[in-house]
Amino acid sequence: MLHSLRTYISHYNTQVGSECMALDITSDNKVVMAICTPLMKRVHEEVKHASELVFIDASSNMDRYGCSVFLLLTHSCAGGLPLGVLITSSEAEGVIEAALKLYRSLLPQKCFGGRGVQGPALIMTDDSAAEQNAISHVFPASQTLLCVFxxxxxxxxxxxxxxxxxxxxxxxxxxxxxxxxxxxxxxxxxxxxxxxxxxxxxxxxxxxxxxxxxxxxxxxxxxxxxLDLQVRGNNTNNFCEAAMRVLKDKILERTKAFSIPQLADYMSTFLDEYYQQRLIDVANGRLQNVIASRYMPQEKSIKLHDIRQLSDSQFIVTSQTSQDRGYDVDMELGHCSCHAGKTGAPCKHQAAVVKHFNVSSTNFVPVNDPQSRLLLYKIATGNCSVPSGFFDGLMTQPSVSGDISIMDASFPAEPVIDEMESIPTSQIDPNPAVASLRAQAAAQNHFDLRGSTRSAQTSSSTNDDDQLLEQFQNMHDDLCTKMKQSPDLYRPAIRAMLASYRGIKTDTHLVSALHTFGKYSGAAMTVRKRGLAAKNAAVRHLNLKGSKKIGVQPTSTARRCHMGRGASRLHAGRPPKSLRIQEHGYSRLSSSQSSAVVPLMRRRRAPAPHSLSHVVSLNKALGKTHSAK
Known part of the structure; x- marks a missing residue:
């Protein structure tokens, strides 16, 4: 078997053109193997978080010889990214140290975000003395932390x-x-x-x-x-726990590898392909079920006038609870003076700056940052010859002072719509530069009020166009009059209309909105409002503005045998936890109570739960998923 493993390693290194895999036998005849694929080396060199914090976790019983697999990962806006894999036949301190030294010999010159072979600043593990002692011997400059969970x-x-x-x-x-x-x-x-x-x-x-x-x-x-360490809000090694589940569920498909060469093949090929596709999905904006919500800049309570820009990367954000207090935000470092952002974790103040000023940040998914999306694509594929503008949007978004995108410019919470005698655009828009561009577009008879340079289509009759514009102006004047007469009634509706208008990105979208104006009589607000109870699934999943998901045919949902009959695709892979929970809370009853309430259920001893919070609330023992270290 060792001969076959050496042959595979030699073939793989020749194929990728560099030394990415190595094998060694310790003095006590233990097998140690280190893997650092080209994708992992690019993560080392391109992701700056690799210099700050690295997670290490081990799991065994993945092959028929009982070898242990150690995963080394760092965190990013795309989730955990692999830095290396260790395969050992033992979890003794000397064996782990030999594997780490072998792994260190494979690393590129600018590994760990430029820190080199001295290792990252912080390494987080579970409470294993063997792991921590081996890490301190190989990376003495790194500080070890424990996962609080x-x-x-x-x-x-x-x-x-x-x-x-x-x-x-x-x-x-x-x-x-x-x-x-x-x-x-x-x-x-x-x-x-x-x-x-x-x-x-x-x-x-x-x-x-x-x-x-x-x-x-x-x-x-x-x-x-x-509080003074660059943990960026990571106090547990959940990235490693999630990666281990990916490895067991999606890579190995809950089947033990036949031998160490087969396990090495899975670690160097299928695992690489999974993270490559994950990075490409994030670069292409396919974020469903991929990214945690804290990496999405969705802050809505902080408005543009609550932020003061000091430099290209430094801002002061006014507190929402006390107007006399402000938080210092440094987007270059990814830090905020609030409690959540002190360690570099993403916070709502950084999210507000990203949203209103279109500033790039490594703490958030690059939704409107083509360069960061291009970097993720290069890390995934190693392709550095992507044409310029490959990840740009369909429409070029011009910027104004403070790098504010006209497309994303937000209106204040209390717009000056109450005084509607003669309201020029500059009074409604919070940014004079945006109002100036809109006024120029209106002076040139452009129909796109967001500063678009597209000209109005020429019609066969100029008089008809003038008459149409006059009718449009009459409608505008009529709305202004109604607003002055009943401001409490029309103010929320006008704000909702402005919010919907700011979300329009293309001419086709605008034309479609004009065609459907007034045809839904308030249904759109009812459907779009989250948390509102719907009468049936069809109404609950209806979205009048469109969706990023492709719906399924009604006939296919009718054929489903499970309880959920929504318009989303069936779950692939490991069943969700909700399917393993019994109805009506019977799982919380004792065995005698459960048999009395549900006499027809099959009586079998339920396995011990693995949720720590669940067993603590019930004061029960925790189920064993692996041996305690």
């Missing part, structure tokens, strides 16, 4: 260990004391809560000793000790 998970298992003799009714209270320490806002609060826990008579002496042992290394798990 695994700290809580390990403590809950400790509390349920019979030899520790913690009363069952006291276990949730014991865990709550450690949770308070983890999520303390400041180090002073952390110290105060720790002293309170030591003086609490309800806590057992054995748990206080356990808590003291954790507190001695608080800099590894306490969030209050990370």
């Amino acid at each position: 695994h700290v809580l998970q390990a403590t809950w298992r400790w509390l349920w260990n019979g030899k520790n003799q913690i009363p069952k009714e006291q276990r949730p209270n014991h865990l709550q004391h450690l949770k308070r320490l983890i999520y303390a806002c400041t180090e002073e609060e952390l110290e105060e809560l720790y002293q309170e826990s030591l003086q609490d008579t309800t806590l057992s002496d054995k748990f206080k000793e356990h808590l003291t042992g954790y507190y001695g290394r608080k800099e590894k798990w306490a969030i209050a000790c990370r």
Whole structure:
């Protein structure tokens, strides 16, 4: 088998044109293998987050020889991106150290975002002494952090260990004391809560000793000790957990690899193809079920007049709770002075700057940034010869002072529509430059009021056009009169119309809107408003403005046997959690209660749940998904 593995490694390195895979045998006859594909090397060199924080996690039982697979990832607006894969036949400290050294020999010169072989600034793992010791030997300049979820998970298992003799009714209270320490806002609060826990008579002496042992290394798990570190809001290694599920579900399809050469082939080809397609989807704007909502700049409460620009990358955003307070935002560093943005995490203030000023940010998906989308495409494919403008929009969006896109310029929360005697565009528009461009377009008899340079189509009769424009002006005057007479009635409707008009991007869209004006009599607002109960599924999924999803045929939804009959495609891959939850909360009942309520159900012992919050609320033991470290 080792001969076949060496042959495959040699063939792969020759095929890609560089050394991306290596194999070694330790002194105690343990197999270690390191993989850093060309895509992973491009992530090393092009993603700056690789210099700040790297996640490492391991999982075993993926092949028939019981080898362990270590994934190294960094975070980005496109989710977790791979930096390397380690395959070992043991999880001993010496074996992991040998694998990391072998992996370090494959790295490019500008690896880890330019930091080189000294490694990233921070590395996050679970509470495994073997992993942390091996990392400190290979990357001594890197600081190791613990995933807070695994700290809580390990403590809950400790509390349920019979030899520790913690009363069952006291276990949730014991865990709550450690949770308070983890999520303390400041180090002073952390110290105060720790002293309170030591003086609490309800806590057992054995748990206080356990808590003291954790507190001695608080800099590894306490969030209050990370406020000056570039963790960017990542306090758990959820990226690795999600990547492991992708690896087991989508790459291996829940089937163990036959041998190590086959496992290496999956890690170097199919895993690469998955992340390549993921990056291409983000670059092309296909974000459904791919990107977490916090990476989408959807802030709506902060308006343009709440932001003051100091330089090309520095802004001051007024607080929404106190007008006397402002937050400093540095888009180049991706930082904000608010609590959420102190560590570089995406926050609503940065999202507002991205939305109103069209500024590029690595903390958000590049929706309106062609250069960032092009970078994601180059990382995915390695193709550097993409023609200029490949990811530009259909219409060129001119910019005004402050890099504000005319297409995305927002109106103030209280527009000056109340005074409608003679309202020029400059009074309604918050930006004089935008109003000037619109006035120029109107003076040139252009029908596109957003500054478009498209000329009006020439008709056969000029008189008919003049008459049409006169009727249009009469309608405008009539609306202004009604607004003055009943401002409370017409103000919300006019604001909604302006909001819909700002969302129009093309002439075809505008013409379609004009054709359908007045034909829905308020139904559009009812359908589009989120959270409004709909009478049936057809009305609930109706979207008069169109959708990014391609609908399915009604006949195909009628043939479905499951409960959901919506107009979206069927779920592919692992079934969602909702399908595994029994109706009416029977899963929360005891076995005797459940059999009494549902006598016809098949009686079998349900497996222990894996959700930590769920088992803590029920005061039950946590199911074992893997051996505790």
